[in-house]
Amino acid sequence: MDTVAFRYLSRDVLKYIDMLEILQMPACRVLFAGERGVLLSHEGLYLLACEQGDADSFLPALTSGLDQEPDRMVLLHDAVLVEPIVSGLC
Numbered sequence: 001m002d003t004v005a006f007r008y009l010s011r012d013v014l015k016y017i018d019m020l021e022i023l024q025m026p027a028c029r030v031l032f033a034g035e036r037g038v039l040l041s042h043e044g045l046y047l048l049a050c051e052q053g054d055a056d057s058f059l060p061a062l063t064s065g066l067d068q069e070p071d072r073m074v075l076l077h078d079a080v081l082v083e084p085i086v087s088g089l090c
Contacts (some may be wrong), residue, residue, distance in 0.1 A: 002023065002030040005033035005038045006020070008033065008034070008049070018075070019047050019049060025042060027042055028041070029041040044072055047075045047077070048075070052078070055081040
């Protein structure tokens with residue numbers, strides 16, 4: 001288990017319980033883990049938790065490989081993340 005991702009997500013266990021559970025699964029890939037956020041991937045599902053204002057920095061990792069995996073589902077853990085992600089994809 002990635003300890004940096006675990007530490008970030010443990011700040012609010014109830015909010016990030018899904019990510020904490022997926023983090024324990026063998027097929028989970030930690031695409032980014034740092035002090036400002038965590039991006040996980042698990043079987044076509046991408047889960048993002050990050051600080052307000054940092055969503056656009058995760059865009060390259062979210063869009064990388066979209067041509068091979070066009071049916072990607074992205075779960076954002078804060079409503080303020082929607083606008084930067086959607087506007088960055090369009």
